[in-house]
Amino acid sequence: MRLVALPLVLSLAGCSALGALNQPKRDVFELLPASDAPVACRAGAAELVVELPKARSTLDTDRIMIRPSALQAQYLPDAQWGDTVPVTLQTLLVRSFARYPAFGHVGRTPLAGAGDYALLSEIEDFNAVRTETGARVVLSVTAQLVHEGDGRVAARGRFQAVRELGSTATPDLIAGFDAAQRELVGQITAWGLGAMRVPCR
Structure with a gap:
């Protein structure tokens, strides 16, 4: 299992110091x-842009959601993600696709005006x-691969x-x-x- 716990640093400046002292301390985790x-495969020049995934407001946060029931959303009091959930997923997808040299570029934005493909998704x-x-734990995403x-x-x-x-312990x-x-x-x-017909997996 590869995950990193980062220390959470609170900035105490001016009159915000008292408010910061009242905030709970949370461990920060990075997936x-x-x-x-x-991956060993033939190099190519295709360009893939991984757009920032869309998410409703309760998921567009760095807090870790746990549901007591289907209609109720709460968050772990002692832990949070290092980035918002959409940014976390975008980063994971960029790094996963970037392993394949069949792509000339994989990133959040195109190198020039447009890439060859764009990956659009919603969490x-x-x-x-x-x-x-x-x-x-339930993770589900819908996605579209679009010709730019x-x-x-x-x-x-x-x-x-x-x-x-x-x-339900936080480490678990x-x-x-x-x-x-x-x-x-x-x-x-x-x-x-498969959709882009990349010849290596």
Whole structure:
């Protein structure tokens, strides 16, 4: 399992110091890809732009959501992500696709006016749900791969990863999120490579 806990630093300046002292201290976690090792395949020049995923306001945050029920959203009091959920997923996808030398460039923005393909996505779930025996981590994303030149949709897909946990302790939840995101990013990467006819996986 590859994840990094970063210390949370509070800036205490001027009259904001008293307010900062009242804020709870949270451990900061960064989700990392399964591997950054390059894949051995033929080099190419295709350019892929991974757009920032869309998300509703309750997920467009660096807080870690855990649902007591289907209609209620709460957040872990002692932990948070290093970036917002959309930025975290975008970073993971960029790093996953960038392992393949079949792409001349993979990034958040094109090198010039437009890339060859754009990956558009929307985050439906990036949370844990309490269960009778612990928690269930659920990550689900819808995605489209679009030709940048004319806006044609090359492929559409929906992806989901679920992990059942026997605990709601923060370290166990983070481990569940880490395992689920590696599966989810792997699904999206394999789908995208197939849609773009990249000859190596």
